[in-house]
Amino acid sequence: MKKEDFYNILGLKRDASQDEIKRSYRKMALKYHPDKNPGDKKAENIFKSAAEAYEVLSDPEKRRRYDQFGHEGLKGVESRGFGNFEDIFDAFGDIFGGGGSIFEEFFGGGTRAKTARRGASLRCDILLDFEEVAKGAEKTIEITKRSVCEECRGTGARKGTSPVTCPYCKGKGEIHQRQGFFTLRTTCPKCKGNGRIIETPCDRCNGQGLCPKKSKIKVSVPAGIEEGTRLRISGQGESGENGAHPGDLYCDIHIRPHSIFKRHDCDIICEFPITFTQAALGCNIDVPTVSGKYVNVEVPAGIQSGDTLSVKGEGFPSVRGYGKGSLLVHIVVEIPTKLTPRQEELLREFSELEHKNVTPKRKSFFKKLKEYL
Ligand SMILES: [Zn+2]
Ligand SMILES: [Zn+2]
Helix, strand or coil: CCCCCHHHHCCCCCCCCHHHHHHHHHHHHHHCCCCCCCCCHHHHHHHHHHHHHHHHHCCHHHHHHHHHHHHHHHCCCCCCCCCCHHHHHHHHHHHHCCCCCHHHHHHCCCCCCCCCCCCCCEEEEEEECHHHHHHCEEEEEEEEEEEECCCCCCCCECCCCCCEECCCCCCCCEEEEEECCEEEEEECCCCCCCCEECCCECCCCCCCCEEEEEEEEEEEECCCCCCCCEEEECCCCCCCHHHCCCCCEEEEEEECCCCCEEEECCEEEEEEEEEHHHHHHCEEEEEECCCCCEEEEEECCCCCCCCEEEEEEEEEECCCCCCEEEEEEEEEEECCCCCCHHHHHHHHHHHHHHHHCCCHHHHHHHHHHHHHC
């Protein structure tokens, strides 16, 4: 049978550049791959011839001999002798980019085992007091996480021994199952893709290479942090297998409710009870702050229950680093529930005066009431 011209097979002119040869072959290999043309003998043959043509034309020395003497010129020249598709792709896999096998391109990837799995991420809760939120805090948390085993330094093999090459896959981590003309790759079931197996496992970690370990981790919490914030501590999760990167640690921030303070954004709200005489006459009150000190606040005469006095700069710092909130003093006027006889006497006297001297709010209320009825 006469052999077809290599340039014809790849649809190229005699002066085709290396780049053109590569591109043309790539296109044909993808088009005529048997997985895309199941049972199609013709496609299989084209696919094989294209590989053969590419092998010669991509090699300057072989191409020169072929150009000069045709197929005859290649006699005695060593050929790779492709036995199956796997060989073809092993030989020319680099032109498919990324070093990946063409099977990954067809099967959507994933036939090769990934043995270096990243460590798991962990989550924990951190409970803060208002005082800690105001200043920022260094918290030490203790968690148990899978860490590199100290006994075997993560190899999983008993001290004094080391993992050996998997005899089943000869260290490749995958096995090739030949099915007729082409080959399927599967992860080696014996070593699970590791390529190495442990004959005598480490006692402490049972050959896992990782074992649970209590760890203390310092977490610095910025001042002004809000309830529900999640802090990410990079690399403080569990250790990865086979030296892979560790996971991260996520800390969920919670703020313990305070007995006298409430929070609104960066402001701190404090309800402050005063007597009705203090409200009527005005007074000075000492209001607590989250810094632990008291701040003296002047209450003007005639303040009403529910009025708010604001003390700038006594709130939480902004977590973004600029400015501070206010301390908002919510005034609650308390009406006495028990009176001494002397207090009652004075109040009755006050009450008589009140009828003659009606307060502004009452005045407008009764005026509106009159119009309403
Ligand atoms: Zn161990
Ligand atoms: Zn194996």
